[in-house]
Amino acid sequence: MKMVFDCREEQLDVELISLCINLAANKSSAQIICEGNGLKMLMKRALKLKDVLVMKMIRNLSQHGGATKNLFLDHVGDLAAQISEEEAEEFVIECLGTLANLTIPDLDWELVLKEYNLVPYLKDRLKPGSAEDDLILEVVILIGTVSMDDSCAAMLAKSGIIPALIDLLNAQQEDDEFVCQILYVFYQMVFHKATRDVIIKDTQAPAYFIDLMHDSNAAIRQVCDNTLDIIAEYDEEWGKKIQTAKFCFYNSQWLEMVENRQLDEAAEPFLYGDDGEYLNRNEDVLERPDLFYTAGIESN
Structure with missing residues (x-):
């Protein structure tokens, strides 16, 4: 982490910051990174340079509960100030994600x-x-x-x-x-x-x-x-x-079973109407609720 804090160049080494992003996802590592002025220095660099990768690291730090998350209370305003149309979307995404992680009762x-x-x-x-x-x-x-x-x-x-x-x-x-x-x-x-x-x-x-x-x-x-x-x-x-x-x-399976059983019991005695015409099982029977009730009574 000292290499990150001491780096005076605007662009950090990609491998270095990638390692830090992964370390920030671990709760124990996050506590070490944030102790002292660690979080404050990271925030200062991220906001000054609009560094998306450093902000991604900060976002990972913000997901951990307890003392680590409470440290973010001092930086809520700085993060909220970045939420605007003028800022680059990639940077705003990380700021939004960080704020969303701050489920702090005192906030x-x-x-x-x-x-x-x-x-x-x-x-x-x-x-x-x-x-x-x-x-x-x-x-x-x-x-x-x-x-x-x-x-x-x-x-x-x-x-x-x-x-x-x-x-x-x-x-x-x-x-x-x-x-x-x-x-x-x-x-x-x-x-x-x-x-x-x-x-x-x-x-x-x-x-x-x-x-x-x-x-x-x-x-x-x-x-x-x-x-x-x-x-x-x-x-x-x-x-x-x-x-x-x-x-x-x-109870969808049971209801389907009962419905099918009622359909079978109701339809068979009425496969042919009074005029000998075949009753459509899928249409006429379903449109004749009286057949179901009749079948139900007879089955008892």
Whole structure:
């Protein structure tokens, strides 16, 4: 690390900084790197030279909990100041990712968002095609982090970010990472009354969660399941819909078996109508619920 701190050249050796980036991903190494003025010196170099690789290293450092993450409280303002259209996207991506890692209870996110006027930037970047997908994804992840705070979640809801997230969800529905991170934002928001009411009453987000409850991605299914549980607890109407949807989902094989059995029992006695015309098993029988009920009574 001394080689990094002492280097007076603008461009660090690629092999050296690559090694440091990997070391920063290890918790024990990160603690050693940040001790003393380590983090302060790295931040100074990254911001002065707009060094993407050094900022990538800092981002790795920020993912570790405890004392290491708390050291970033002194640098939140410096990082937030970089979130603008004037900065290079690659550099902004690393700054956004670093901020998103800062799940620190003592961090006043509402003050940060207001002081650096970040809400308009975040909302604009949610528009599909407004930037590279990597940057948009980091914006979504940061929104998820700040939405843990009640006042921040309310402020974001008032700004119109919730409909923007739904539009983005529609645009990126084939990308599992995008879908999962957007759903996670809603998961954070339903914990707060102000944003929960908007999500439940003013959007079709709960319906999206019900649809995605069947997704092949386990992480998406899990976040949907958890979010639906919270929505069901606070809204009776959606609670009934969610209960029915979950019952059908978890008992789909049994329901299919019962339906097929009823179809077989109902159709055979009525294969021919009174006029001798053949009844179509796939159409006429399914459109004749009385056949199912009749068969059910006879089978008893």
